[in-house]
Amino acid sequence: MTTVVEAVDLRRTYRTTTGTFRRGSVEVEAVRGISFEIQEGELFGLLGPNGAGKTTTIKMLITLLIPTSGTARVLGHDVVEDAKWVRQHIGYVFGGDRGLYERLSALDNLRYFAELYGVDPKVQRQRIHELLELVGLSGREKERVEGYSRGMRQRLHIARGILHDPPVVFLDEPSIGVDPVGARELRSMIAGLRDAGKTVLLTTHYMFEADELCDRIAVVAHGQILAEGTPRDLKQGVAEGTVVEIEVYGIDETALAGVRAIAGVTGVTIEERDQAQVIVVQTATGAEVTQAIMARLDGVRLGRVTTREPTLEDAYVALVTDHGPAGLA
Amino acid sequence: MTRLLRTMTLGWKLHFKQESRNPFFLWIVVCTPVIYATMAYFLFQGGQKQATLVAAAVGSAMMGIWSLTTTAAAAALQRQRRLGILELLVASPTPFWATFLPITLAIATIGIYSLGTGLLYVRLLFGVPVSVDDWLAFVVAVPPTILSIGMLGFLMGSAFVRFRAAWMVGNLFEFPVWTICGFLIPLALLPGWVAPIAWVLAPTWGMNALRNAALGTSAWPDIAMCTLLSIVYAVLGGLLLKAFLRMARERATLGLT
Numbered sequence: 001m002t003t004v005v006e007a008v009d010l011r012r013t014y015r016t017t018t019g020t021f022r023r024g025s026v027e028v029e030a031v032r033g034i035s036f037e038i039q040e041g042e043l044f045g046l047l048g049p050n051g052a053g054k055t056t057t058i059k060m061l062i063t064l065l066i067p068t069s070g071t072a073r074v075l076g077h078d079v080v081e082d083a084k085w086v087r088q089h090i091g092y093v094f095g096g097d098r099g100l101y102e103r104l105s106a107l108d109n110l111r112y113f114a115e116l117y118g119v120d121p122k123v124q125r126q127r128i129h130e131l132l133e134l135v136g137l138s139g140r141e142k143e144r145v146e147g148y149s150r151g152m153r154q155r156l157h158i159a160r161g162i163l164h165d166p167p168v169v170f171l172d173e174p175s176i177g178v179d180p181v182g183a184r185e186l187r188s189m190i191a192g193l194r195d196a197g198k199t200v201l202l203t204t205h206y207m208f209e210a211d212e213l214c215d216r217i218a219v220v221a222h223g224q225i226l227a228e229g230t231p232r233d234l235k236q237g238v239a240e241g242t243v244v245e246i247e248v249y250g251i252d253e254t255a256l257a258g259v260r261a262i263a264g265v266t267g268v269t270i271e272e273r274d275q276a277q278v279i280v281v282q283t284a285t286g287a288e289v290t291q292a293i294m295a296r297l298d299g300v301r302l303g304r305v306t307t308r309e310p311t312l313e314d315a316y317v318a319l320v321t322d323h324g325p326a327g328l329a
Numbered sequence: 330m331t332r333l334l335r336t337m338t339l340g341w342k343l344h345f346k347q348e349s350r351n352p353f354f355l356w357i358v359v360c361t362p363v364i365y366a367t368m369a370y371f372l373f374q375g376g377q378k379q380a381t382l383v384a385a386a387v388g389s390a391m392m393g394i395w396s397l398t399t400t401a402a403a404a405a406l407q408r409q410r411r412l413g414i415l416e417l418l419v420a421s422p423t424p425f426w427a428t429f430l431p432i433t434l435a436i437a438t439i440g441i442y443s444l445g446t447g448l449l450y451v452r453l454l455f456g457v458p459v460s461v462d463d464w465l466a467f468v469v470a471v472p473p474t475i476l477s478i479g480m481l482g483f484l485m486g487s488a489f490v491r492f493r494a495a496w497m498v499g500n501l502f503e504f505p506v507w508t509i510c511g512f513l514i515p516l517a518l519l520p521g522w523v524a525p526i527a528w529v530l531a532p533t534w535g536m537n538a539l540r541n542a543a544l545g546t547s548a549w550p551d552i553a554m555c556t557l558l559s560i561v562y563a564v565l566g567g568l569l570l571k572a573f574l575r576m577a578r579e580r581a582t583l584g585l586t
Contacts (some may be wrong), residue, residue: 064578
């Protein structure tokens, strides 16, 4: 396997100003020593909460930001020293409404970016036509983008990002704000990129998206990678056994501490759901802890109790709330 | 080189199309010259010399073009930054000067509406015939003059890439430049110390060329000087843009996210 994307101890610090009359500056470490490798044809996910450093990492890899320290290479070329070469061989797509000329048609948007990426004029028309078919915008290409829905814009973004048929594609939260049907179509398109042999780096904070699409995932929080592995590795690493969910109405910290202290319990988190709270208890393989939990919750008003297999979301929540292992990498 | 020229031409065409559809821009280019031309007409009507009135109308149109270039080019770039397009343009393999220059040129070109509006307005409302003594020189002088304004916008605009708040500075330059370049008042009437500043501003020579063509004196040296300075601006702007772009990548000012 060939390493296509390589990040070594990447760091990025932002300086922001504070105050109006007494101006000061604050340094924020957005990325704090991130290292990973993506192999050829792999779909690699960066999963993390808002502000985790995912977009900053991607912007360094696509040459828009210069790292404060560390190095990054794409297809063996340094993203700072050889930025032009890297730009020619990568595609970049981000989510949301932005990134398109609103008063121009989809066709004009694609024509312009085809020129900017040096797509041969002889094949431009054919390539644009194929991509419009692929993203389902054929017949709407002459309409102004300002009249497009968010899903249509996002599909146009993907077409724009792969116009020059790049071997590496960076997708920064591409499904953000897209309705469920549109998001499903997008996921299918992203899977199609991998099937076409492209190497893809996807950032998202949708667990099911990462679980469904990614070959490997790195969970990022506070600018650092907390864990890295296949979705299955991550799930097993955090909760090898089962997950018990108990609906409660009013619980104090003492009772929760009691649950955490039970042998076989590997993690406990609490979620607010309407009037109730749900205690999510991760357990070790083979541990039978339901009775013990009930005993510790004696006196607390209980609702439904369910047992299920661990999901990627359990792994993620455990990792980013420091209830899971420090990392699997 | 052919590819770059094709990319720049398409960039100019599409930005012209995109910005021409902006009602705010059209408001500026159509209404501003009308207001300026009214002021110019009443200022110059004492002279009763038709060529002077035409020169005043042209000057007011130039003021409109310059206003558009400083305020609207800066606003367009800020909007591209907000929309994330600026990052996409930088992330493409095309040298950024070849992407950025067509934007400022397209906006200066929209200023042609200003020229048309200014001349048509004084003709229709005040009955001033558009009498130009040397039509050939006048027509030849229009493209380099508009180009010079676009290039000055390009030179100043390079700072907009690095500094998010530079668009405000662009607005500050709106009034001084049209005064110093003699758009409304001939340079000879301004204090002597202004002259050296005016000489390094390409639009001064463009305006002189248009005025001289209207009055029947030779406009060709002014056209040559205007073109030469525009080339200097292009080179300087390109170098500055490269430096500012590197700084923008270091200091994360390309996007607003």
